[in-house]
Every structure is written in structure tokens, then in C-alpha cells.
Amino acid sequence: MTSSPFILGLGAVLAVALGFLVDQPYFASVVAYGLVLGIFSLGLGLTLGRMGYVTFGHAAFFGLGAYAVALVCVASGWSYWLVLPLSLVPGIALGVLVGFVSARLGGAYFAIATLTTAEILRLVAANWIELTRGPMGILVPVGPLPWQEALGWNPAQAYLSLLIAVAAVVLALVHNLNRSPLGRAWVAVREAPDLAESLGIPTVRARVWNVALSGAVAGLAGALVLPKIFVVTPDLFGVANSATGLLAAILGGKASLLGPLLGGLVFAVLPEALRFVDAARLAIFAVILLVVVRLLPGGIVSLMPARLRPRNRAPRPDGSAPALFAAASTAATLLEVRGLRKSFAGVTATQDVSFSVRRGELVGLIGPNGAGKTTCFSQLSGFLAPDAGEIVFDGASVLGQAPHRIAARGMVRTFQHAALARNLTVYENVLTATHLALPESVLASALRLPGLRRREAARAQLALACLAALDLGARADEMAQDLPYGEQKLLAIAMALAARPRLLLLDEPAAGLNQVEAARLAEVLRGLQHAGLTMVVVDHNLKMMMAICDRIVVLHHGALIAAGTPAEVREHPEVVQAYLGEAGA
Amino acid sequence: MVDILLQQIANGLSVGMGYALVALGLTLIFGVLHVINFSHGETFMLGGLLTLIATTTLGLPYLAALPLAGLGGAVLGWGVNRIAVRPLLARRDGGADVLLATFAVSILIHQAVVMLWGPAPARIDGVPGTFELGPVVLTGQRLFVLAAGLALLVALEWMLRRTRFGVELRAVAQSQFAARVVGIDVDRVNGATFGIAAVVAALGGALLSPVILYSSSMGQVVIIKAFVVVVIGGMGSVSGAVACGLLVGLLEAVLGLVAGEGVATAVIYSLLLAMLLIRPQGLTGKRAR
Numbered sequence: 111m112t113s114s115p116f117i118l119g120l121g122a123v124l125a126v127a128l129g130f131l132v133d134q135p136y137f138a139s140v141v142a143y144g145l146v147l148g149i150f151s152l153g154l155g156l157t158l159g160r161m162g163y164v165t166f167g168h169a170a171f172f173g174l175g176a177y178a179v180a181l182v183c184v185a186s187g188w189s190y191w192l193v194l195p196l197s198l199v200p201g202i203a204l205g206v207l208v209g210f211v212s213a214r215l216g217g218a219y220f221a222i223a224t225l226t227t228a229e230i231l232r233l234v235a236a237n238w239i240e241l242t243r244g245p246m247g248i249l250v251p252v253g254p255l256p257w258q259e260a261l262g263w264n265p266a267q268a269y270l271s272l273l274i275a276v277a278a279v280v281l282a283l284v285h286n287l288n289r290s291p292l293g294r295a296w297v298a299v300r301e302a303p304d305l306a307e308s309l310g311i312p313t314v315r316a317r318v319w320n321v322a323l324s325g326a327v328a329g330l331a332g333a334l335v336l337p338k339i340f341v342v343t344p345d346l347f348g349v350a351n352s353a354t355g356l357l358a359a360i361l362g363g364k365a366s367l368l369g370p371l372l373g374g375l376v377f378a379v380l381p382e383a384l385r386f387v388d389a390a391r392l393a394i395f396a397v398i399l400l401v402v403v404r405l406l407p408g409g410i411v412s413l414m415p416a417r418l419r420p421r422n423r424a425p426r427p428d429g430s431a432p433a434l435f436a437a438a439s440t441a442a443t444l445l446e447v448r449g450l451r452k453s454f455a456g457v458t459a460t461q462d463v464s465f466s467v468r469r470g471e472l473v474g475l476i477g478p479n480g481a482g483k484t485t486c487f488s489q490l491s492g493f494l495a496p497d498a499g500e501i502v503f504d505g506a507s508v509l510g511q512a513p514h515r516i517a518a519r520g521m522v523r524t525f526q527h528a529a530l531a532r533n534l535t536v537y538e539n540v541l542t543a544t545h546l547a548l549p550e551s552v553l554a555s556a557l558r559l560p561g562l563r564r565r566e567a568a569r570a571q572l573a574l575a576c577l578a579a580l581d582l583g584a585r586a587d588e589m590a591q592d593l594p595y596g597e598q599k600l601l602a603i604a605m606a607l608a609a610r611p612r613l614l615l616l617d618e619p620a621a622g623l624n625q626v627e628a629a630r631l632a633e634v635l636r637g638l639q640h641a642g643l644t645m646v647v648v649d650h651n652l653k654m655m656m657a658i659c660d661r662i663v664v665l666h667h668g669a670l671i672a673a674g675t676p677a678e679v680r681e682h683p684e685v686v687q688a689y690l691g692e693a694g695a
Numbered sequence: 696m697v698d699i700l701l702q703q704i705a706n707g708l709s710v711g712m713g714y715a716l717v718a719l720g721l722t723l724i725f726g727v728l729h730v731i732n733f734s735h736g737e738t739f740m741l742g743g744l745l746t747l748i749a750t751t752t753l754g755l756p757y758l759a760a761l762p763l764a765g766l767g768g769a770v771l772g773w774g775v776n777r778i779a780v781r782p783l784l785a786r787r788d789g790g791a792d793v794l795l796a797t798f799a800v801s802i803l804i805h806q807a808v809v810m811l812w813g814p815a816p817a818r819i820d821g822v823p824g825t826f827e828l829g830p831v832v833l834t835g836q837r838l839f840v841l842a843a844g845l846a847l848l849v850a851l852e853w854m855l856r857r858t859r860f861g862v863e864l865r866a867v868a869q870s871q872f873a874a875r876v877v878g879i880d881v882d883r884v885n886g887a888t889f890g891i892a893a894v895v896a897a898l899g900g901a902l903l904s905p906v907i908l909y910s911s912s913m914g915q916v917v918i919i920k921a922f923v924v925v926v927i928g929g930m931g932s933v934s935g936a937v938a939c940g941l942l943v944g945l946l947e948a949v950l951g952l953v954a955g956e957g958v959a960t961a962v963i964y965s966l967l968l969a970m971l972l973i974r975p976q977g978l979t980g981k982r983a984r
Contacts, residue, residue, distance in 0.1 A: 164794045166733070211971045218731045221794055222922045223971060229919055230964045237957035349915065353802060360795065393806035399799040403792050404782065 114282035114558060121278020129263060129271030138266035139338060140382050141375070145273040146335045148374025149280050151358035153201075153327025155370040156284060157220070158359050160296035161320050167224030168328050168355050170208070170231050173346035174200045175329025177235065180248045180342040190252045194333055201329025202322045209321030210314075220321075225352070232347035247343035250336050269337050276334065277371060280327055283556045285367055287323065289422065290555030290562065291569070294542040296320050301531035308491060308525070309609045310517035310546035319552060328355070350392060357395050361402055424537035424577075424586035425570050432572045441505050444469045444613055444644050445521070450489055450499035452482075459485040460496070461668040467613065467646055472639045474659035474676075475648045478688055482668040483648040484526065487615050491523040492516040504612065518546055520612030524602045526621060532591035536601055539590050540576050543608035544569040576607040580634055596627030600634065613644045620651040632658050656680065664688070698830040703948040705828075709837040709906060711944020712844035716899030717917050718924035718936040719851070720892025726931035727868045727888045728784065730793040734775050734801035736918025738768050738893045742900025743909040744808060747819050757821050761843075761901050768897025769890050775800055776889040781882070801918075805911060814911045821905030840902045847895060848937060854891075855933070864888060868931075920947075923967045929977025939978070 132138045150172055157163045175197035182193045204227070212223035235242045242248060258268035287293050295316045298306035307313050332346065345351075358377045362369030381391050445467040452459045460482040467473050475483050488494040490501060492513040501509050508516045517523075531539055547569055554562040577583050580600045585593060593601060599619055606614055619635075620628045632654050639645065639658075649655055655662065656676040664672040664679055666688040672679050679685055717739050724732050742764040749760035779796035783789050821836030855861040866874040867884045875881050900913070907913065924943050928935025943963060950959035970977070 162788065162791060164791050164798075166798060208968075211968050215971065215975050218790060218794060219926075219971060219975070221731070221733075222926065223968060226919055226922065226964045226967050230961050230968075233957050233961040233964070237955070237961070349802075353798075356795075356798075390806065390810065392802055393810070396799040396802035396806065400779065400796055400803070403796045403799065 114286050117282040117285060118278055121275055121281070125271040125274040125278070128274060129261070129267050132270060133264065133267055135264055135266035138264075138270040140378060142266065142270045142273045143335070143338055144375035144378030145270075145277045145371075146331050146338070146374070147354060147358055147378050148371035149273075149277055149334065150328055150331035150355045151362070151370035151374045152277075152280055152284055153324045153329075153331060154355045155359040155362075155364055156287075156324040156327065157321055158356070159364040159366070159370075160288070160293065160300065161317060162300045163220040163321075164218075165224045165352070165356065166221050166349070167226065167228035167352050168324075169347050169349070169351035170224060170228035171201045171204060171325040171328035172332035172335075172351055172355070173228070173231060173235070173342075173344075174204055175332030176336060176342045176346050177242065177248075178329070179333040179336060180250045181241070183250050184248060190250060190336060191255060194330075197329045197333030198326045199329075201325035201327070201332075203325075204329075205322035205325025206318055208325070209318035225349075228347045228349075228352060232344045235344035235347060242344075245344060247341040249341050252337045252340065265337070273334065276330070280330070281367065281371065284327070286558040287556050288367065290558070291545050291550045292316065292319065292552060292555045294538075295545055297534070298531060298542045298545075301533075304493070304513075305525065305605075306542075307513040308493075308517060308523050309543045309605060310514050310522070312512070312514045323552075323556075353392070353395065353399075357399050361398060422535070422538050422541065424535075424574060425567075427574050427578070428567075428571060430568075430571050432568065432575050442468055444471075444504055445490075445646070446500075446502040447490070448500040448502075450486065450501070451497045452485060452489060452494060453497060458668045460489065460665075463499075463665065463668070463670045465663045465670060465673055467644060470639070470642060470644055471660045472635065472644075472658060473646045474655040474662040475646055475665065476650075476652065476655055476662060477665035480667075481665040483665055484617055485668075486665065487523055487617050487646075487648060490516075491521065491615060517609055517611075520610070521615065522606045522609045522611035522613070523615035524606050524617055524619065526618045532589070534590055535587050536582060536590055536593065537573060537577065537586040539601060540573040540604050540608050541569060543576075543605035544572050546609045547572050572610075573608055576604045579607060579638070580604045581630075596623050596630070599623065599627075600631070603634070607638075611643070613646070614638075616645060616647045616649075618649050619647065620649045620654055623651075628654055699952065700949065701829075701831050703952045704945060705831045705833055706837065707945035707948025708941055709833075709840045709944070710903065710948065711941035712840050713899045713903035713906070713940075714917065714920050714924055714944050715937045715940025716844055716847065716902070717896050718921040718928070718940045719848075719933060720896045721921050722925045722928070722931055722933060722936040723888055723892050725925070726933070727864060728780070728885050730780065730784070730790050731797070732775065732780065732889070732892070733794060733797040733918065734779070734804060735797075735892070735896055736914035736916075736921065737801045737804040738771050738775075738896040738914070739900035739903075739917050740808070740911065740914030741767055741771055741804070742897030743819070743904030743913055744812065744900075744911075745897070746901040746904055747817055747909045750819055751817075757819070757905070761898065764897045764901035765894045768893040768895075768900075771804075771897070772890045772893025773886070775893070776886055780889065781885070784885075801914070805914065808911050812911065816908045816910035819905040819909055834906075836905045840906060843902055844899075847898060851891075851895070851933075860884075860887065919964065923963055925977075926967050927970050927977060932977065935977060 132141065154165060154168045157165060178200045179190065179193050179197050182196060183190050208223055208227055212219045236244055254265060255268040255272060258265065295306065295311045298311055299313045299316050303313050354377055358373030359370040361376065362373030443466050447466065448464045450460050450463040463486060475486065477483055485494065489496045492508065492511055495510065501507065503519060503521050508519060508521065531542065548565040550562060550565065577586055580603055582597065582600060582604055585597065590601060603616065603619060620631055623631060628651055635645065635658055647659065659676055661674060662676055662679045663670060664685050671684045671688060672682040717735065721732065721735050724730065745764040745767045746760040749755045749763050750757055775797065779800045780793050783792040783796060786792055822839040824835035826833050826835065826838055855864065863879045863884050866879055867881055871881050920943060924939045925936055928939035947959050947963055950962055
């Protein structure tokens with residue numbers, strides 16, 4: 111994998127070398143403009159590539175960055191170069207707003223919201239004459255860069271070398287973010303939002319951060335275009351700008367690192383090379399976009415053979431043997447459920463269900479289809495709000511908390527359907543699930559600080575340990591979607607373990623498994639219980655449940671009808687009746 | 696002042712009827728195919744352009760131009776569906792890819808019209824005459840927009856409720872899978888839905904262009920307003936689209952009177968963001984999850 115010091119080093123060398131070499135102002139400014147577009151699409155690619163959100167209005171961030179710098183420059187009289195870094199701020203602020211408004215709703219809404227935001231800003235810029243001088247625009251004086259005269263460069267040379275350096279820095283930061291826990295969280299949220307949430311990933315916050323960082327980069331790009339255009343006008347917010355950034359990101363390959371930068375360069379050079387078709391520029395862009403979406407959805411980069419693409423390979427175990435799950439507290443009762451009630455439009459799903467789980471226990475939750483077992487899990491894990499009742503986990507109520515908060519408290523659930531990020535490897539999936547293990551700041555992620563490297567190594571070892579606990583170590587570098595079904599279900603448990611649960615809620619782990627796989631699963635669950643993990647298991651495989659559970663709780667039509675040891679429950683008349691019907695009536 | 700206000704309300708309602716017709720197709724396609732057709736605004740624009748060509752170059756009377764615009768809309772809808780929607784629907788990222796492909800198509804249509812016909816706005820003579828209702832004076836065209844729009848809506852409602860195709864359409868909207876199981880040709884229903892939406896949008900353009908002036912960018916403007924209407928009315932809701940279309944037209948006219956056109960448009964657009972923040976499922980929509 112490319113490392114960020116390599117990117118930065120190469121950027122520095124190129125900035126100096128090309129600064130000297132490209133002394134033709136025309137060429138220098140064309141390449142510089144390509145880099146501006148490239149930086150813009152790098153920012154756009156953060157939302158499009160990571161989150162899969164289409165945007166038709168990223169020019170909102172671009173234009174806002176330009177206007178903010180222009181306004182501050184004119185009002186304060188400070189040098190443009192000094193004010194330039196300020197362009198990050200409005201992008202972040204607008205990103206938080208747009209991200210919060212739309213990102214939780216998903217793709218189409220994001221496209222609409224960004225487009226509308228860009229149009230609102232365009233209208234404001236065009237109509238608030240006292241502030242922006244309207245369509246006339248604001249003239250921004252751009253002085254020479256400090257090192258320009260010392261090196262005997264013309265302004266275009268200095269501008270180009272600065273842009274190469276900035277592009278390298280942005281590229282390195284984006285690269286760092288993508289392989290940080292936050293970057294992995296973005297992919298998890300895109301592929302399986304509920305699973306991500308159940309593993310303790312705060313999905314809304316991850317999405318808002320994504321849009322905010324994307325906005326910051328796009329805003330910076332907008333401010334960087336000033337030395338080329340000198341005047342900021344409302345057109346900066348226009349659809350043409352948004353479309354160009356989008357096209358560059360898609361053409362280059364939205365999911366790749368370098369793709370958007372290359373795409374930006376192509377879209378700056380192409381119109382220059384094809385001067386004679388200048389009028390048809392946008393139309394040609396549109397045809398390219400249509401062809402790429404129809405025939406080459408992964409962009410140019412997808413032409414590269416799959417095995418050459420970077421994969422985060424599993425490292426070797428370093429023998430550190432990390433603790434698999436957080437030590438349970440001293441409380442004897444880990445989970446206390448009282449009077450849980452939930453109904454959907456008149457249908458009662460759970461009806462005053464009360465039970466408790468002691469520390470170290472393996473409790474089975476059984477009942478015929480439609481008994482309310484999964485609904486019960488969904489309420490415990492925060493995905494469904496109960497109509498009434500009390501859920502006390504480890505001495506404190508978790509009622510009304512978001513699923514990721516409950517996961518962070520130590521109650522982690524799995525899903526009936528093994529919902530995984532299918533196009534990641536087994537190891538990458540479990541690594542993503544270590545999100546809760548050690549908290550990480552966005553700053554440490556972007557700068558890849560030494561502390562983060564240390565914690566990443568620890569997370570990697572935890573992921574390996576979780577895979578080893580489920581005997582999946584040999585499968586680490588295989589694609590998750592290529593695993594046989596039985597092992598996919600084990601992978602789901604490995605991911606839940608990586609979230610370091612104190613109480614694990616397993617929803618039908620044996621469903622669809624053959625006998626051999628079910629036996630393997632029973633062994634795994636026994637092993638986990640021996641290691642001290644508390645579990646609640648929902649399953650229809652009664653033979654396995656009777657064999658492994660300490661206690662069994664039986665639900666029928668949403669109500670609890672029996673609870674006790676497997677032997678007691680088996681003899682319970684109501685349970686027999688629920689499963690076999692009215693015997694001998 | 697009250698007189699001017701009443702006048703603006705009447706004007707706003709007629710423009711709102713045009714918005715409703717565009718938003719209706721957008722929401723119908725979303726309800727049935729679960730995708731957003733970004734090029735929908737350009738169909739509206741094409742309806743206006745065809746009316747302009749028919750009434751000036753061909754010298755036809757305005758009313759004869761309407762079927763032509765509807766036909767043009769149908770052809771365009773068929774083409775967009777074939778090129779940018781149907782082949783992408785089955786993909787895992789189908790929704791996003793359709794959005795991108797129809798975005799590309801919308802740029803293409805707009806650029807093609809600008810290059811072949813020019814960007815200059817043009818006046819179209821609609822239904823002549825004026826009618827006085829107390830202090831309010833309505834042009835014949837505005838009255839015609841309201842009447843024809845209402846007739847279109849009634850016809851659509853009848854089709855959705857009373858015809859076999861309408862039942863099939865609503866079945867596909869509820870569940871493509873179940874519709875397929877009972878033998879409904881989902882591809883055909885999808886295509887027909889697309890066609891109907893396009894015809895209605897083109898007719899909207901033909902009706903409204905004499906009121907608001909034809910221009911090559913009228914599609915780009917109307918599509919955002921249609922988004923506002925659809926988000927406020929609830930994505931996928933037909934009655935919501937109609938009610939909010941009228942409401943947005945009304946609000947725009949009244950605000951324009953008070954604060955000027957630019958500010959009015961900005962406020963209308965902001966309503967979309969506010970709605971997404973407060974009630975993302977729209978006024979009529981059910982809360983999802």
C-alpha cells in the first residue's frame with residue numbers, strides 16, 4: 111500500500127521540479143487548474159466513493175470557500191495567501207448542516223439537498239448586492255507568493271508548485287482517513303448501516319463527518335481557484351461546476367484514491383486540447399458520464415485487475431493475545447428486563463415480557479415462529495423503541511438509547527441474516543468491527559499520529575484473536591462473500607466479538623446450518639461461555655439449545671410462558687402445548 | 696393591497712398547477728420504480744419548446760400544439776427510460792446510477808437545445824382574452840392552465856383508481872416482487888409509468904410556457920421546485936405532490952410580491968432543507984423506520 115510519507119515526499123519533489131520545469135505560464139496554469147479540479151473531486155470523492163452518495167451541488171462548498179476568502183480579504187485587507195486556510199471553515203460548517211439534514215436519509219436526498227443548497231447560495235450571492243456586489247462579483251487582489259521572487263519564478267510557476275504541494279497534502283490526508291477506523295466506518299455504513307450501528311459505529315455522526323470533511327476539501331479547492339479567476343461571481347455555485355467535479359470523480363473511479371485527482375487533470379486539459387468543441391464541452395462531458403455509468407461503473411481504475419488492487423491483508427499474530435471481551439462488572443445480574451411491551455398497529459409483538467440474565471449465563475430464548483423473539487432483541491439493542499417496560503443493563507437503564515450507544519455499553523447483537531460488507535475480506539470485516547475497542551479522534555485519523563498506529567496494531571491483533579476464537583484464521587484474506595454460509599454466520603459472531611461485548615445477543619446463529627456446522631457452532635458457543643462471556647441466544651434448533659443453555663425462556667404470542675432449566679422447560683405443559691398444539695384434546 | 700394579494704394568489708395557483716404536473720410525474724416514478732429521474736425537468740422544457748416551434752415555425756394554433764408536446768414528451772420519456780433507467784435498475788447501486796445517468800441525460804438535452812435552438816427566451820401566445828372575477832383579472836391562458844391541469848389530474852386519478860393498468864401500477868408500487876409473482880409484467884408497467892409521467896410533464900411545459908416565457912433553462916429551474924414540492928408533499932405521494940405544487944406556486948407568488956423574486960425562490964428552496972430537517976417523510980408520508 112502507498113504510504114502517506116511517500117505521497118508527501120513525491121509531492122514535495124514534484125512541486126519543486128515542476129515549478130522549475132514548467133516555466134510557460136500557459137501550461138503551468140492549465141495544469142494548476144487541473145489540480146484545483148482534482149482537489150475538488152478528491153473532496154467530492156470522499157462522499158461519493160466512501161458513502162456512495164451522489165451529489166449534484168458540491169459547487170456549494172466550492173463557491174462558499176471562494177466567497178469566504180474573497181470577503182475576508184476585501185474586508186480585512188490581508189494577503190490572499192494568509193486568508194487561504196480559512197476556506198476550510200465554511201466548508202466544514204456547511205458540510206455539517208447539509209450532512210445532518212440529508213445524509214441520514216440516504217443517497218437521493220443528498221443529491222437533492224446539495225443541489226438545492228448550491229442554488230440557494232447562488233441566489234444569495236446574486237441578490238445580496240451590498241455584501242457580494244451581486245453578479246458583478248468581488249475582485250480579489252492576489253499578491254506574489256513569498257518564495258516566487260527568491261526563486262526567480264513567474265506567478266504561474268509559483269501557483270503551480272503550491273498546488274502540487276496542497277494536492278499531495280490533501281491526498282495524504284484522504285488516504286490516512288480512508289484506512290482509519292473512521293474510513294472503515296464509512297464503508298460499513300454504506301454497505302450495512304444496521305450492522306454498523308449494532309457494532310457500535312455511530313452512523314449519523316460518521317455520515318456527518320464524511321460530508322463535513324468533503325466540504326472542507328471542496329471549499330479549499332474553491333479558494334485555490336482565485337489566483338486563476340481573480341473575480342468571484344455567483345456562477346461559482348453553478349451546476350457546471352458541480353457537474354465537472356462529479357464527472358472527474360466518476361471518470362477517475364470514485365472508490366479509488368488517485369482516480370479523482372487524475373479525473374480533475376483530464377477535465378482541465380481536455381477542453382484546452384479540444385478548443386474547437388468548446389461550445390459542446392458540457393455535452394461531451396455528459397456523454398462521457400453516461401457511457402461511464404452504463405459501461406464502466408467503477409471508473410478507469412476498475413480496468414485494473416482485481417488482484418492488483420490494494421487489500422488490507424491480515425498481519426501475523428504478535429502473540430499479544432488481547433482480552434477478547436471486556437471484563438463484566440461485579441453485578442450478579444447483567445440484564446434485567448421488566449414488562450417489555452410492543453405492538454404494531456394492533457398486533458402485539460411482545461406482551462409484558464420480564465426476565466433476567468445473570469453474569470456468565472447462557473440463556474436461550476425460544477418460541478414458535480412469530481413469538482416475538484427477534485422483536486424482543488430489537489428492543490433490547492435499541493433498534494425498536496418499546497411501548498412500555500424497563501431494560502436495565504449492568505445496573506443502568508438503556509431505554510431510549512441509540513443502538514450504537516447500547517453496543518458501546520457492552521450489549522451487542524447479531525442479525526438473523528449475515529449482513530456483511532461482502533466486497534471486503536474476512537479480516538477487513540472484523541477489523542471494521544473493532545471500532546469500539548479503542549476510541550480514535552478524527553485528527554489522529556487524518557494525521558495518522560503515532561498513537562493511532564499503536565492502536566491500529568492493537569486493533570489488528572484483536573481482530574486476529576476474534577477470528578482465531580471462531581477458527582476462521584485461515585480464511586482471513588478471503589472475500590467475505592466467498593465464505594460458505596456456515597462460516598459467514600461464524601464471521602458475524604467474530605465481528606460481534608470484535609465490538610468487545612459483555613453480553614452477546616445472538617439471533618438465530620444456527621439457522622440454515624447443516625448438522626456439522628451446527629455442532630461446530632455449539633462448540634464455539636460453549637467455548638465462549640467457558641471464557642466467561644454472557645450470552646442470550648435465539649434459535650429454533652431445540653436440540654442444540656437444550657444442550658448448551660443454562661436456562662431457557664419461552665415466548666409464545668409475545669408473552670413469556672415459561673422460564674427455567676432446559677429440563678424444567680421441556681416438561682412445562684404450556685410449552686408442550688405451544689409447540690405441539692392441544693395434545694390429546 | 697388586498698386586491699393585489701388576491702391577484703397574486705390567482706397567478707400563483709396557475710403557476711403552481713404547472714409545478715404540480717411536473718412533481719406528479721417525479722413522485723409517480725419514485726413511487727413505482729423507486730428511482731429519481733433527474734431529466735424530468737427537461738421534458739417540461741421540451742414541452743415548452745415544441746409548443747414554441749408549433750405556434751411560430753409551423754404556424755399552428757396553440758391548442759393544436761398541445762398534442763404535439765404530449766407526443767414529444769412520450770417519445771423522450773421512452774428514450775430516457777431505454778437509455779438511462781431500464782438497463783441500470785437491476786444493479787446493486789441502481790438508484791444512484793439512474794440518478795447519475797438521468798443527470799447526464801438532462802445536461803445533454805439542455806445542451807442540445809441550446810446548441811440547436813439557442814438560449815434566448817421567447818414569448819408564446821396562448822389562449823387569448825381576460826376574465827374578471829371581482830378585483831382579480833385572469834388571462835385566458837392562466838384560466839386554461841388551471842382548467843386543463845385539473846382535467847389532467849382527474850383523468851390520471853381515474854386511470855390509477857379505475858383501470859386495470861392503474862391497479863397493476865399500484866401493485867408494482869407496493870411490491871415489485873409480489874407483482875411479478877401474480878403475473879404482472881413489471882417492465883411494461885415501469886415503462887408505461889415513465890411514459891405517462893413524461894407526457895404529463897411535457898403538457899405542463901406546454902401549458903405553462905405562455906405564462907412564464909419559454910427559455911432553454913426553464914427545465915433546470917422547474918426540476919428543483921419539483922424536488923421541493925415532492926419532498927414537502929412526501930416522496931411517492933400523488934395527492935401530496937398536487938397539493939404542495941399549488942402551495943409552492945402560491946407561496947412563490949405572494950413572497951415575490953413582498954420580497955422580490957430572487958428572495959422568494961431562495962426561501963422556497965430553503966423550505967426543502969427545513970422539511971428534511973423537521974419531517975423528512977414529508978407532510979403526507981408515513982414515518983419510515
